[in-house]
Amino acid sequence: MSFPDLMLPLRAIAFQALFLVVAVAIEATVLEREFGTSRPGSVLYALLINLASTVAGWIAFLALEPLLPDNWRMAAMSFVFFNQVFGNLDVSVVLPVLAFVTFLSTLFLELLTLGLCMKLWSPAGLSPQLSPAEVRYGRAQRYRSSGVARHRRNALLKANGYSYGAILLMLLVLQRASFLN
Amino acid sequence: MKALLQSFWQSLWGALRPASAYSWQTALWMSLLAWLLAQLARSPEQVQSPISVHGILTSLSWMFLILAVGWLTLERPLKLLGINFGPWLTGALVCLFLFVRRDYSFPRTALVTWPLISAAIAAVPEFIDIESGFSIPRGLRVRQNIVLMLLVNLLLTSWITFSFRLNDWLLRYPGLRGEAFSQSFFLMPRDRDEEDFSRGITIVREMERQLGSNVSGQTQSQVERWLLDNQTDPLIFRDLVMNTLAAQRAETATGRPLPRPKDDRFWQLETLVSEPAYQVELRARWIGPRANEAGHLVKHTCKVDFGSNLRATVSCPNDMIVITDPKNDPIPVRRAPALDSLETSPTL
Helix, strand or coil: CCCCCCCCCHHHHHHHHHHHHHHHHHHHHHHHHHHCCCHHHHHHHHHHHHHHHHHHHHHHHHHHHHHCCHHHHHHHHHHHHHCCCCCCCCHHHHHHHHHHHHHHHHHHHHHHHHHHHHHHCCCCCCCCCCCHHHHHCHHHHHHHHHHHHHHHHHHHHHHHHHHHHHHHHHHHHHHHCCCCC | CHHHHHHHHHHHHHHHCCCCCCCHHHHHHHHHHHHHHHHHCCCCCCCCCCCCHHHHHHHHHHHHHHHHHHHHHHHCCCEECCEECHHHHHHHHHHHHHHECCCCECHHHHHHHHHHHHHHHHHHHHHEECCCEECCCCCHHHHHHHHHHHHHHHHHHHHHHHHHHHHHHHHHCHHHHHCCCCCCCCCCCCCCCHHHHHHHHHHHHHHHHHHHHHHCCCCHHHHHHHHHHHHHCHHHHHHHHHHHHHHHHHHHCCCCCCCCCCCHHHEEEEEEEECCCCEEEEEEEECCCCCCCCCCEEEEEEEEEECCCCCEEEECCCCEEEECCCCCCCEEECCCCCCCHHHHCCCC
């Protein structure tokens, strides 16, 4: 057993932590305004959904990487080690598509996580509580809950839009900044 | 002095004396006892299998130690910044016990599972009920904390796995190590040493050997023919060099043979010939994923002389040179890397 020069992705870890903090701060604000949750509660939910989608992204990447075609892996390695494009992949197509897919799957995963959280505990105040009178009328309840789902979806869309925008901006600035070189 | 020792002993004994039959101190003493017994049961001739008396006693000793540490950190949490790190200590012991042994060791598995096992250990007390034994925690805060802790530890596991993946890439494509990582958003920049250029150096050394064995003792026209062939068909020459290297690797590998590097096709082998009377420059250029347009380059200049008998002799008096960047100064290679220099790379 030897660790001669095990490379640690310290920059990646630092950046990911930073982006998580930014995303949580932004999304917690949006959740607080949209759902009227308490501030600690909004931060907790923002943290939970962002962590869940981040972890899912890692698991997907780590599981799929061995299956990638060679030129895709080269492109990934080139990006990771050198922040460069490599090979004949058309970046102007691949990058927007990848960003869009990531955004959509993040949104989907966060909705899923939020739904799971609702199941795991009753989330005092995150969705408007139904009064017993409303529960009695099945149709009204269904209408109401579909409204809740739509509201939840739109709120998350908004929250993610803001946080993705902020992170994209930070990435662009970092990409331009010369202090890394 | 005596008083000092006495008071030290008293406080030590006070801390380690079992307060009751059910206490972490008891577990610690049991662990120590099992370890002592295991030492007595050790027999040097016998194969150390986990089913021997020694193996069983050692395992028991580990389990009691884990129990003791887990119990202790539950009673007196190791708080730092409001977080209890006790479960991670217990988790580290569990991982060491499960995956790191003298005869078969999986430090990689141990590291990857450490956060998950620790999270499980941290969650266990919440699931234990004094009366019914097992219960799903009812409190909202408790549930939220368990989920949060699980997610954070999954993220840690992802980072650790990703680190190993990075190092696997560097092992499979050793030429990557010769490039600068200063632009990376993932890694810290580091200084490269000869070890990092060892792949290119090994290739050029093999080119040199091929030159020596194919050219020495030949006539001038045969030498010219060989050099011309290499220039017109560099890919054939590359295949020859790479296959020879792979065969050498397989031969010299001690123990578990390492997989063959996959970066063969990312090396461009060049043979430049110039007057006077054959200066042969052997070059290996990295054309795989790289930091700059021109990848790093290892080169060695050799001289082919024809003596009085008109037969070729090869000599390479100068240092081998590494060029990392056209802007930077070339780096002379001082020492010969061992053939198995790649074997020292991380192989967890």
